[in-house]
Amino acid sequence: xxxxxxxxxxxxxxxxxxxxxxxxxxxxxxxxxxxxxxxxxxxxxxxxxxxxxxxxxxxxxxxxxxxxxxxxxxxxxxxxxxxxxxxxxxxxxxxxxxxxxxxxxxxxxxxxxxxxxxxxxxxxxxxxxxxxxxxxxxxxxxxxxxxxxxxxxxxxxxxxxxxxxxxxxxxxxxxxxxxxxxxxxxxxxxxxxxxxxxxxxxxxxxx
Numbered sequence: 469x470x471x472x473x474x475x476x477x478x479x480x481x482x483x484x485x486x487x488x489x490x491x492x493x494x495x496x497x498x499x500x501x502x503x504x505x506x507x508x509x510x511x512x513x514x515x516x517x518x519x520x521x522x523x524x525x526x527x528x529x530x531x532x533x534x535x536x537x538x539x540x541x542x543x544x545x546x547x548x549x550x551x552x553x554x555x556x557x558x559x560x561x562x563x564x565x566x567x568x569x570x571x572x573x574x575x576x577x578x579x580x581x582x583x584x585x586x587x588x589x590x591x592x593x594x595x596x597x598x599x600x601x602x603x604x605x606x607x608x609x610x611x612x613x614x615x616x617x618x619x620x621x622x623x624x625x626x627x628x629x630x631x632x633x634x635x636x637x638x639x640x641x642x643x644x645x646x647x648x649x650x651x652x653x654x655x656x657x658x659x660x661x662x663x664x665x666x667x668x669x670x671x672x673x674x675x
Contacts, residue, residue, distance in 0.1 A: 469526060479509045483519050491523070491538050496623070498537040499607065536577075536626075560630075560648040560657060562637055567618055569637045571648065577626040578644070580633045585618045586610060590639035597635040604636065630657050 469484075476484075489505045492498060511519070527538050557573040569584030590598065604610040604625060613620040627633040630644030645658040655663075 471522075479511060480515065480519055482506055482509045483511055483516070484522065487519070487523055488526075488538070491527075495538055495540060496607075496609075497539065497626070499603075558653075558660065559651040561651045562634060562644075562648050564634075564638050564642065564647065567637050569621070569633070570651070571630075571633055573630075574626075577628065578630045578633050579624050579626045580621055580637070582621050582624050584621045584637065585613060585615075586621070586637045587639040588612075588617055588619050594635075594640045596641045597632050600632065601636045601639065610636075 486506045486508050489500060489502055492500050493505075530536065530538055560571045560573075562569045562571070565587050567585045567587050569580050569586070571578055571580045571584070573579070586601075590601070601610070605619070609621065609623045609625055610619045611622045625633075625636075627636070630648050631642065632644070634642040634644030634647050645661070646656050648657040649655060650657075650660055
């Protein structure tokens with residue numbers, strides 16, 4: 469990040485560093501390796517307002533560039549109640565090898581809900597998203613459950629695709645587009661998605 473007008477002082481930079489680390493920790497989407505979290509330096513109120521505006525621009529730009537680690541974590545009530553942005557997606561369910569999980573698609577992310585379970589022991593042929601599952605375990609977002617054969621989601625976890633969430637639940641490669649199903653109808657994610665595109669007039673290659 470740079471300031472095109474070169475008007476950031478050292479105090480401004482320290483403020484931005486402190487706030488970015490704070491925002492990253494609150495989002496919980498990435499491991500923060502910086503061991504030093506400086507305290508907020510004293511700044512005049514107008515400077516604080518300018519820096520917060522700067523941060524809002526950063527928060528808006530990063531997802532466009534493919535970086536979502538500053539996005540606020542999902543609220544449990546918003547997802548599970550089906551209110552607000554959650555109303556745009558039905559509740560999806562996945563039952564595989566004894567593990568059961570629920571999820572919704574929210575703001576372009578596929579979010580598996582807290583309390584869902586995942587198979588603990590991965591299969592030998594597992595390749596896709598194995599490192600991601602290991603990371604979730606290391607971060608404590610997937611923890612031991614009452615059963616020795618399964619892990620439990622300790623938090624809502626946002627994935628970049630239904631297949632990523634399905635692979636983590638299954639502890640093996642799995643096509644999430646056909647295995648996640650709408651809880652109320654049994655419709656697959658793929659069928660729901662195609663229906664959604666058709667309703668928006670975007671099917672069959674239409675713009």
